[in-house]
Amino acid sequence: MATGEIELIYCRRCSRKTNHSVLCKAREEADPDDGIWSRTHYLAQCAGCETYCYATATETEDTYDHGLDRMVPEWDVYPTPEGEQKPLDNYFLFPIRVRAIYLEVVKSINSDLLLLAAIGLRALIEAICKQQGVSARNLKVLIDGLTDRGVLSTKQSKVLHRLRFMGNKVAHEISRPRRDEVLAALVVAESMLRVIYIVPHLSKGIRTGGRKTDKGRDTAVKSKCAKRCGQPSQPNEQQQP
Numbered sequence: 001m002a003t004g005e006i007e008l009i010y011c012r013r014c015s016r017k018t019n020h021s022v023l024c025k026a027r028e029e030a031d032p033d034d035g036i037w038s039r040t041h042y043l044a045q046c047a048g049c050e051t052y053c054y055a056t057a058t059e060t061e062d063t064y065d066h067g068l069d070r071m072v073p074e075w076d077v078y079p080t081p082e083g084e085q086k087p088l089d090n091y092f093l094f095p096i097r098v099r100a101i102y103l104e105v106v107k108s109i110n111s112d113l114l115l116l117a118a119i120g121l122r123a124l125i126e127a128i129c130k131q132q133g134v135s136a137r138n139l140k141v142l143i144d145g146l147t148d149r150g151v152l153s154t155k156q157s158k159v160l161h162r163l164r165f166m167g168n169k170v171a172h173e174i175s176r177p178r179r180d181e182v183l184a185a186l187v188v189a190e191s192m193l194r195v196i197y198i199v200p201h202l203s204k205g206i207r208t209g210g211r212k213t214d215k216g217r218d219t220a221v222k223s224k225c226a227k228r229c230g231q232p233s234q235p236n237e238q239q240q241p
């Protein structure tokens, strides 16, 4: 059944990247407007402990390594290793700088590099503020600026203000934070990222207007499915008013 291909994939039982025998794979070309160039899906088995996994390798404009002169795809493995933070599904919608910092924060947390994660979270909030046109002399005032704009709720801004590493005037004053503090800041930062970059994108696909619209959407979906499967759409669907 195996394809004979070997890929280096993280094994949740071995707790490290190991050679995996690829049992089957499928490559999916994506819409470049979404920021994703391609995604390859794998069903694979660890060559050491024989644990199975489903994994995806995603290529985006950020995954080209100019030093190596080749693509180095971003791997996601399922089931997610216990305790590991997964980046938000739609992170490719974030501006490049925000996306780069966000992904490094998640990687730092997963590598237990909490001091770097805390500094990254500060940089992430600053990058979001800059992109939103909020400027201030320190992080406390930036957070208040986001609250004034409705990007953060008052409760969320209180969470950030309570975190010691957010309260430090400059990044080099920070000592290693607790994991729960870093995770709290990540939750708040991700809610901001959803509000600013993901919700507006999702809302573009929503049509309102009641039954008629729902019916039209159902017909459009069925026609799209039929087209993909190489079948003609049902004539009675097209003739409906």
Ligand SMILES: [Zn+2]
Residues within 6 Å of the ligand: 011, 012, 013, 014, 015, 018, 046, 047, 048, 049, 050, 051
């Ligand atoms: Zn293994």
